[in-house]
Amino acid sequence: MAVGSTYKVVELVGSSSANIQEAVDGAIARAAQTIRNLDWFEVKEIRGTIADGKANWYQVKVGVGFRVDGGEDIRED
Amino acid sequence: MAVGSTYKVVELVGSSSANIQEAVDGAIARAAQTIRNLDWFEVKEIRGTIADGKANWYQVKVGVGFRVDGGEDIRED
Amino acid sequence: MAVGSTYKVVELVGSSSANIQEAVDGAIARAAQTIRNLDWFEVKEIRGTIADGKANWYQVKVGVGFRVDGGEDIRED
Amino acid sequence: MAVGSTYKVVELVGSSSANIQEAVDGAIARAAQTIRNLDWFEVKEIRGTIADGKANWYQVKVGVGFRVDGGEDIRED
């Protein structure tokens, strides 16, 4: 069949008090708690908040893609 | 712990026959009906339809962010 | 009432081994399996994978908009 | 027939000394003076001039779309 899988992309913002890398990984880990078939991610925005003269939260917006081939309600993904 | 909250961003389009401001507020109000922990919004696109020589619907695309720290199914957010 | 319908946009990636057009249509067809009131779509990205010197999967990222006026849980859309 | 209507988009900048909303509406109203079949608009840029410490002109660039199916000279639209 010519038509293949369909994927869905959800936009998450992970946060970390340590660094940018951990904020990315945190968003993916959170997605993995309830989404099966996670396939890829894309970093869209890196920002954060500052307190006491240094970054206290790194916040990274991440698009996370996963396969939705089954008959599950796509509204829910 | 270094990893902090994760947020999700959903994309809504609010509409109003009155003006741009009300279309933004309408999208947020609709989000608030079923989403807890709403945190921020970002206006992404302002457009609309024209009838009888004036705008009859202002349509504003808004990203709405909210915290998803609990164990709820993130596919659903 | 001045405030009108609210719409939600979900981001899907359709895929096809045949061509770009079919990948777009596949994403919309998949959305239609579980989402009512589908209203419009926007093509955001066209890419794919290559094997044996030709495209084996065309992958098209599509934003799909639909009306969410009812009281249903908007987190799920 | 598979081919449907063609639309044209013209770019206008509306201005108002009162606010952004009125600048948008002014551009659409001006378009409506001489263009039939106006269909939609898109806000592209919001800027303005400042005098005496406040905005004296709000200027909003708006794309205005209209149907051009008839045989009229499209160069003129």
Added chain:
Amino acid sequence: MAVGSTYKVVELVGSSSANIQEAVDGAIARAAQTIRNLDWFEVKEIRGTIADGKANWYQVKVGVGFRVDGGEDIRED
């Protein structure tokens, strides 16, 4: 003379119930009805409307360029 031809770009949206390709071609064909010296086109946006769970209109925004060297009123192009 060092200064060469001047070209004008008009923005059209072609539509087709069949596919994206035909929407592009329809916009160019419509332009050709009243504009001479058409030279090039650029696809700017691919979107459309959905009805009954599938795309019923593909809408493609196309910039169409043409030479305006003569003394004709450029406002009209």
Added chain:
Amino acid sequence: MAVGSTYKVVELVGSSSANIQEAVDGAIARAAQTIRNLDWFEVKEIRGTIADGKANWYQVKVGVGFRVDGGEDIRED
């Protein structure tokens, strides 16, 4: 002389609990407190925070341009 005035653009974020328009105006008013020769503004980003299911702060990022022809220290503008 062929070289004319030089302008500087500073980036401000105005905020309002009422609406987008007032956030724009607030940023310009604040700029006017200490900057002479304000000339134009450009809206760059519209966002805000949500509390109790509605926007509690509209935040608009605005570029504000002003003439810096005198010998004043441009680092300070």
Added chain:
Amino acid sequence: MAVGSTYKVVELVGSSSANIQEAVDGAIARAAQTIRNLDWFEVKEIRGTIADGKANWYQVKVGVGFRVDGGEDIRED
């Protein structure tokens, strides 16, 4: 009255065999042949063609804005 002038922006591509500057000026000069009330321009794209190992045509896409307050047919501008 709070609503002020409306402006229209047309997109032209000027060309020159000499340099980029002359291509910009050529587009504006061509616009001035038939458009009154020219007000501003914006350079959108700089490109060109190459022959015999050097640029033979510099082509600059320029948006040209002009006031359209009168009752003239805006379709023609």
Added chain:
Amino acid sequence: MAVGSTYKVVELVGSSSANIQEAVDGAIARAAQTIRNLDWFEVKEIRGTIADGKANWYQVKVGVGFRVDGGEDIRED
């Protein structure tokens, strides 16, 4: 080892007198003549030339990615 493969992306423009799809495929086929390990492609721009009132060449700019792990001269890829 934590460091994995490196890929290179080259930018090609495929052309076809028939349609957009064939222009994409043509670029990939040409790449496959001399590049091994082709992995993915990204469509970056769709444009073309017009003659006799219709598109005579569809031109699609495509980024084509391939693995370059071996010791081959990367300048050549």
Added chain:
Amino acid sequence: MAVGSTYKVVELVGSSSANIQEAVDGAIARAAQTIRNLDWFEVKEIRGTIADGKANWYQVKVGVGFRVDGGEDIRED
């Protein structure tokens, strides 16, 4: 009062010979030496210089936002 705080955003480029993360933090730390009320940051560009076959300076452009509500000269921020 409906009008709230105004913030200013300054653009800094931090640099580090070690990694991207440290370049971000360095820009924020430098800002904190002379700016009070630092509130947030946005990463805008990641680049750097190469020497001896590896990155010797990572350079990250960062927008840093801070509150300017007091009567201080905003030109100076």
Added chain:
Amino acid sequence: MAVGSTYKVVELVGSSSANIQEAVDGAIARAAQTIRNLDWFEVKEIRGTIADGKANWYQVKVGVGFRVDGGEDIRED
């Protein structure tokens, strides 16, 4: 030490009645009047005003970067 210099970028608009090149140079020259350690520039926008059918002011927005390592008040740069 791994952390290196910090740079600041200010946004200026140079203007010239002669050409684009001179507007760029004018912005840099103005910056040099009061800023030490100027390091690089980036052209961000080329536009201008039209009078009597030709450009009377070329206006070029330029980002100008300079080193701010010393203890000087960064708010002022």
Added chain:
Amino acid sequence: MAVGSTYKVVELVGSSSANIQEAVDGAIARAAQTIRNLDWFEVKEIRGTIADGKANWYQVKVGVGFRVDGGEDIRED
């Protein structure tokens, strides 16, 4: 045959101590030393370095396109 020529685009940065125009031309001239069938160019970025209070190098990033129909190794272009 429907499939036409394939083109390749390489990205060069030309530099000049004199002006922007010469930096563009220098990049094209360098390309012409070893590439046949050069066809078009696109200016992508204008920047440079500053010394002694004025631009000492103008640096212009230029995409240069050329035909690659023959059987030559496309990796090398």
Added chain:
Amino acid sequence: MAVGSTYKVVELVGSSSANIQEAVDGAIARAAQTIRNLDWFEVKEIRGTIADGKANWYQVKVGVGFRVDGGEDIRED
């Protein structure tokens, strides 16, 4: 002589199973195997693949610039 060096930019995607930083460095290291005169890099895109609920490959698209002043075949770089 006013015309200075010409640089070429090639686009690479580095990958690492460990983190984003290492993917950037890996792309530069691979470039350094066969390209002399490497000068700067620009991070263009950060993405990756997910397996078992976490990122298994971080993939960073990097533009790498190097001087090409000699008479070497620029097609090969």
